[in-house]
Amino acid sequence: MRALHVITGLGVGGAEQQLRLLLRELPVECEVAALTNPGAVADGLRADGVRVLPLRMGGNRDLGVLPRLVRLIRDGRYDLVHTHLYRACVYGRIAARLAGVRAVVATEHSLGAAEIEGRPLTRPTRELYLATERLGAATVAVSETVAGRLRAWGVPGERIHVVPNGIDAARFRFDPAARAAVRARLGIGPDAFVVGGVGRLVPGKRFDLLLHAVAAVPGAYLVLAGDGPERYALHALACRLGLMDRVRFLGECDAPGGGVPGPGPGRGAPDTGPGPGVPAVAAAAPGVSAAGPGAPAAVSAPGVPAAGSGSGAPAAAPGSRVPPAAAGPAGIPRPPGRRPGVPDVLSALDVFVSASREEAFGLAVVEALAAGLPVLHTVCPAVDDLPPAMAPGCRRVGGSAGELAAALRRRRDSGEGRPAVPAAVRHYDIASGAARLTRLYERVLADPHHPIPPIERART
Numbered sequence: 259m260r261a262l263h264v265i266t267g268l269g270v271g272g273a274e275q276q277l278r279l280l281l282r283e284l285p286v287e288c289e290v291a292a293l294t295n296p297g298a299v300a301d302g303l304r305a306d307g308v309r310v311l312p313l314r315m316g317g318n319r320d321l322g323v324l325p326r327l328v329r330l331i332r333d334g335r336y337d338l339v340h341t342h343l344y345r346a347c348v349y350g351r352i353a354a355r356l357a358g359v360r361a362v363v364a365t366e367h368s369l370g371a372a373e374i375e376g377r378p379l380t381r382p383t384r385e386l387y388l389a390t391e392r393l394g395a396a397t398v399a400v401s402e403t404v405a406g407r408l409r410a411w412g413v414p415g416e417r418i419h420v421v422p423n424g425i426d427a428a429r430f431r432f433d434p435a436a437r438a439a440v441r442a443r444l445g446i447g448p449d450a451f452v453v454g455g456v457g458r459l460v461p462g463k464r465f466d467l468l469l470h471a472v473a474a475v476p477g478a479y480l481v482l483a484g485d486g487p488e489r490y491a492l493h494a495l496a497c498r499l500g501l502m503d504r505v506r507f508l509g510e511c512d513a514p515g516g517g518v519p520g521p522g523p524g525r526g527a528p529d530t531g532p533g534p535g536v537p538a539v540a541a542a543a544p545g546v547s548a549a550g551p552g553a554p555a556a557v558s559a560p561g562v563p564a565a566g567s568g569s570g571a572p573a574a575a576p577g578s579r580v581p582p583a584a585a586g587p588a589g590i591p592r593p594p595g596r597r598p599g600v601p602d603v604l605s606a607l608d609v610f611v612s613a614s615r616e617e618a619f620g621l622a623v624v625e626a627l628a629a630g631l632p633v634l635h636t637v638c639p640a641v642d643d644l645p646p647a648m649a650p651g652c653r654r655v656g657g658s659a660g661e662l663a664a665a666l667r668r669r670r671d672s673g674e675g676r677p678a679v680p681a682a683v684r685h686y687d688i689a690s691g692a693a694r695l696t697r698l699y700e701r702v703l704a705d706p707h708h709p710i711p712p713i714e715r716a717r718t
Contacts, residue, residue: 259699262336263290264327264350266343268310269297270485270510271458272621273342273367276400276423278303283692286699291330293323293346318345324353331357338699341394343367344375348386351393360706362394363698365421369407370616376462388412395706396698400619403639421695422640423619424688430628432676433605440598440606444481444506451670452479454607456511456600456622457614459486464613464636466495470659471611473499475666480504483511483603511597604629609669612638613662627651628683630676634665644682651677 263281268274268290278299281288290303293315300310311330315323331339331353338361341350347364354362368375374383391397391413398421399405405418438448446452453472457463465482469492472480480501482492489507496505604610610626612635620638627633633652635641641649655665 259338259703260287260334260336261289261338261340261699262331262334263288264339264341264346264353265290265292266345267294267297268292268299268303269295270299272423272619273365274299276367276621277342278306278308279424279426279688280692280695281308282306283689285692285696289334289336291327293327293349324349324356327353328356331359337361337703338363340365344383344387348390351390355393360395361699361702362706363396363398363702364391364394365398365400366404366408366618367400368618369404370618371407373462373616376460384411391417395702398695398698401639402643404618419698421691421698422686423621423624424686424691425621425624425628425683426688427628427679427683430601430604430625431679432630433602436598436602436605440602443598444606446479446481446506446606450479451475451477452481452606452608453611453666454481454483454603454609454626455611455613456483456603456625457612459484459488459492461488462615463488464615465492467613467657467659467662468611469495469499469501469505471613471662471666472504473501474659474663475670478504478666478670479506481506481508481603481607483508483600485510508597508603511600511603600625601629604631607631609634609666611662611666612636613657614638615657623652624683624686627680630679632669632674632677634662634669640686641682644685647681648685649680649682651680652682 261284263277265274265277274297277290281290281303289309289311290300291311291313292300293313295314296310296312300312303310313323313326313330327349336359339350339354339359341347341354341362341364347366351362351364354360370379372379388411394417396419397408397413397417398419399408400421400423402420405420408418409415441448441450441452453468453475455463455465455468457465459465459482463484465488468480468482472478482505493507496502496507598606604626607626607629608631610623610629610631610633612620612623612633614620614635614637617637617639620635620640623633623635623638624640627649631651633641633649634655635652636655636657638652638654641652642654653665655661
């Protein structure tokens, strides 16, 4: 079986990282086509031996990508096409049908109640999605919550198959040596109470709420791993809150593909930040606007959101007076030396927080649970879809900074250690997800013209 995975881009993001991890487990010959600039994860895929085919799409209105994608599918003689993320699903399903491939599977990674890929849902968005969804054979939801949203949109239930995101749990096992090393490097004492968050620095993740909450917990430290368009605004907010000595902005902290080792600039690429002696966090650079200068405006056609993730941050903020040698990739000071990977960062924490406004799954929460961390979350389908006994270390909190701060103080004052790794982590094993997806591929290939019975659920 030969399969082509079509994805909007391959910058560092949840869907992109999940695709790389999944391809390591699928017993299928796979290649990947990226509509836009391939990005950091493409380097990791190539390191894994996966062929990456960039299509250099210029924007949502670049309809010239369609005939290029049709030719690619025909020339590759693929048995199956699997699309990921909204734009790739729209173009990929049309191209596959024009190329004569009816075995088409689409994964819905990012559908929220009111947003898709971090952008507001509109009526044209839904109509275009539903019109092209009918061109495929099956739609995969990454959680039961997303499956329910698809049904509410009007996707027939018999076309929806739940294949949850997964992780390699062994990578995130708690490491006491990493805990000590990361804290020492960040200038945080061994007995300090450390709160952490991981993810793209975008408005929907609400890291600003986390900053406000930690500011209300005396003595607590905050470690944020990730990068994105909100980095300048968050850095400026930390300064206004007087958190300069208690927050660490690490930037992207894993190799491309969610920490799976690999070359290229990504969350674990060699640090291009400051040299020895530069503090982890300094006052905001004069001339750096809290709005985050240098981020180009997204261009969207009606009904087609712009790409949901990617790299391309400026080397330094326009107007910044931070010397290049003392600035990280975003113009914000970074800790010296090579940045730790996400598993090491998780080992250094005492509690993990996900304050997202919406989530389709919540992969970072599952990774934190695999590290034996207690978790506070506002919304997380990966946990909310399961019986409470499967993730006893998780607590859902309200959506205000005050409620989150109160929960953090209770956790700090409880004196409790790290909980045991819960059953939820085994439930989301990446190998199990790959096996379920392989069975779906086989059924789609056997008869792509008729609804496919739901594939059996993974054993927990």
